[in-house]
Amino acid sequence: MAKLDFLVRYPLFASQVLDELDPTDPRLHREEADVRAVEAPMHRHRYGPWDERYYTVVGALLGRTLLLRGSEGRARMTLRPSAHGIEVARAAAVTPAWAAISDRCRAVAEAARGMNGNRIAGLIQGRLSLNEEHDFGDLIT
Template sequence: MKLAKLDFLLRYPHHLARILKDHGVQTENVESLTTDVAPLDSRMMRYRYGPWDPSYYAILGALIGRGLVEVSQLPGSRGLGYSTTSVGTELAIKLRQDESFEVIEQRVRVLRRYLDKSGSTLKGYLYTLPEITNSTWYEEIS
């Protein structure tokens, strides 16, 4: 759940800026986040617990298959956790140094600093957005 919520905020910086403002983050810290409104081509849709992208299964499978991500059981739950392997971490470091990912990297830093919360907490934040609460299942979110 957490991965999907963070991905949504990364893809939709205008919603990220709104949530940050609602939680007291100074406006000057978030204004630059919205320079590229939708950096990714695919749109997320509304599903059971908020925004979802059906391609997650294929993407995670590809990352796991390439040895970039590993899966582990979350302690005390039936949920799964995903973390980068050492190879995945090395690749991520290289990508962070590529200036074409600068806008994404800036957003990731903001997400980590201000919104490193549980999936349930992030879900609560997203459900304050009318674009999510007023949409129906399988409807694309803008």
């Protein structure tokens, strides 16, 4: 989740990381401001980009049953949207306030289809200079 969120927040990086994503794809909404300004910058952590707000946001989504928690797979915890969560997301996606984010999410999801988190993390680390330019905890700019 964090890796995909990173690629949505930083559309200029998304096409560098995902081979299937054309940098001129209009769904990325790559405005000039994206070069230096991100609404909510992420921090560099050991396993890739991270936002401390995930704990609060995921907890709130679980508490409202928009997300459901599972334990299948190798991960300590898995998340999936509930039926109600899917309805809410679909309704938000067509509003003007969320349309650009929805477009980016679709573009990134299509380009990352079939990749697991480890694969995406490896691509982020291998193709971006986050390791050389940022110490742990630094904002990613």
